[in-house]
Amino acid sequence: MQSVKTKVAELTRFAKAFLLAALVLLAAGAYAWTAPTQAPPAGNVQPPINAGGSYQTIGILANGTTTAITGGLLSSDVFVVGSPTPSSAPHGSICLSGSCITSWNQAAGGTDYQVFTSSGTWTKPADTSASSRTLIECWGAGGGGSNNGGGGGGAYDAVWSLTSSLSSTIAVTVATAPATSVAGGDSSFGSLVIAKGGGAGGAGGGGGGGGYSATGSNGTSAGGDGGNPKGSWIYPGVIPYCRGGTSSKGATGGSACGGGGGNANTEGYDKGGYSVTGGGGGAGNHNDSNPANGGDSVYGGGGGSAGSSGGTGGQSMFGGNGGATGSAGIAPGGGGGRNAQGARGECRVTTFK
Numbered sequence: 001m002q003s004v005k006t007k008v009a010e011l012t013r014f015a016k017a018f019l020l021a022a023l024v025l026l027a028a029g030a031y032a033w034t035a036p037t038q039a040p041p042a043g044n045v046q047p048p049i050n051a052g053g054s055y056q057t058i059g060i061l062a063n064g065t066t067t068a069i070t071g072g073l074l075s076s077d078v079f080v081v082g083s084p085t086p087s088s089a090p091h092g093s094i095c096l097s098g099s100c101i102t103s104w105n106q107a108a109g110g111t112d113y114q115v116f117t118s119s120g121t122w123t124k125p126a127d128t129s130a131s132s133r134t135l136i137e138c139w140g141a142g143g144g145g146s147n148n149g150g151g152g153g154g155a156y157d158a159v160w161s162l163t164s165s166l167s168s169t170i171a172v173t174v175a176t177a178p179a180t181s182v183a184g185g186d187s188s189f190g191s192l193v194i195a196k197g198g199g200a201g202g203a204g205g206g207g208g209g210g211g212y213s214a215t216g217s218n219g220t221s222a223g224g225d226g227g228n229p230k231g232s233w234i235y236p237g238v239i240p241y242c243r244g245g246t247s248s249k250g251a252t253g254g255s256a257c258g259g260g261g262g263n264a265n266t267e268g269y270d271k272g273g274y275s276v277t278g279g280g281g282g283a284g285n286h287n288d289s290n291p292a293n294g295g296d297s298v299y300g301g302g303g304g305s306a307g308s309s310g311g312t313g314g315q316s317m318f319g320g321n322g323g324a325t326g327s328a329g330i331a332p333g334g335g336g337g338r339n340a341q342g343a344r345g346e347c348r349v350t351t352f353k
Helices: 004-032
Strands: 056-062 065-074 079-081 094-096 099-101 111-116 120-123 133-139 156-162 169-173 187-189 193-195 346-352
Touching (some): 133 187, 133 193, 187 346
Parallel strands (some): 079 094
Antiparallel strands (some): 056 065, 065 079, 120 169, 169 187, 187 193
């Protein structure tokens, strides 16, 4: 065990080492300090840009040479460089040598995207070019479901157009959500795009899905026919000529036709017919204990379900799904489930600048 004398000696050595290190650091700091080369206030750094009622001179480095400019932020929220006339500059301006702006020009390119969930007016973007293209897409409203049949889904219609060929403003009509047992209305972009609505569910049969030249038929005991397409309508990868889905078996409506409504009279044929760009057919209520599902669609709205419980609405990849039993269709264009309203339509306009 160390004696007290030994411990005191160790502490003394530590204190001497610490004091020596501190002196070395202080000497290094004193050696690094550089005295001013000019008498004050010469050699001071440039002042910051301050707000006020007068200009101030700011020194900047340009091409290796220090140059003085006149500028500042005035009390009117105008930043000026050079010799502008701030009295005429609008609030929030940036002025350079007498020329003032309040916003930056938008860079070329990009997209303009306008979505209409209710009727309105489309306005052409101001900064388009001769090569700009516009994609216009619309969905009709899904039909409302009845006590014994789901509503048919609304159809999808789309057109590509040169933006320069479009008017500066175009009226857009969006179909509202229909009540139960009421067919869905059409949505349109001027006369260029018209998407038809789905048929309403009826007495035991599902409404037909909307097509391109006709709204889906309202459901009967055999189900409603799917709407037919425009005979001259052509879409990449889609057959332009086909007939609406038959109501007798809830069959597919073809690629551009609405799906047929489900048949309430025959077990196994009560499911709504499917489609690609038309609306899916609504299901028919053949057996409450074994409810049928609404028809699917790729682009159009799905058909609504039927039955007292357990049925599911038709699915859509790009539109809205059909409503399950007792549930409204999903926008855009989903058919209503049993005793539920259909979904509203929608239009989307995308301009590629």
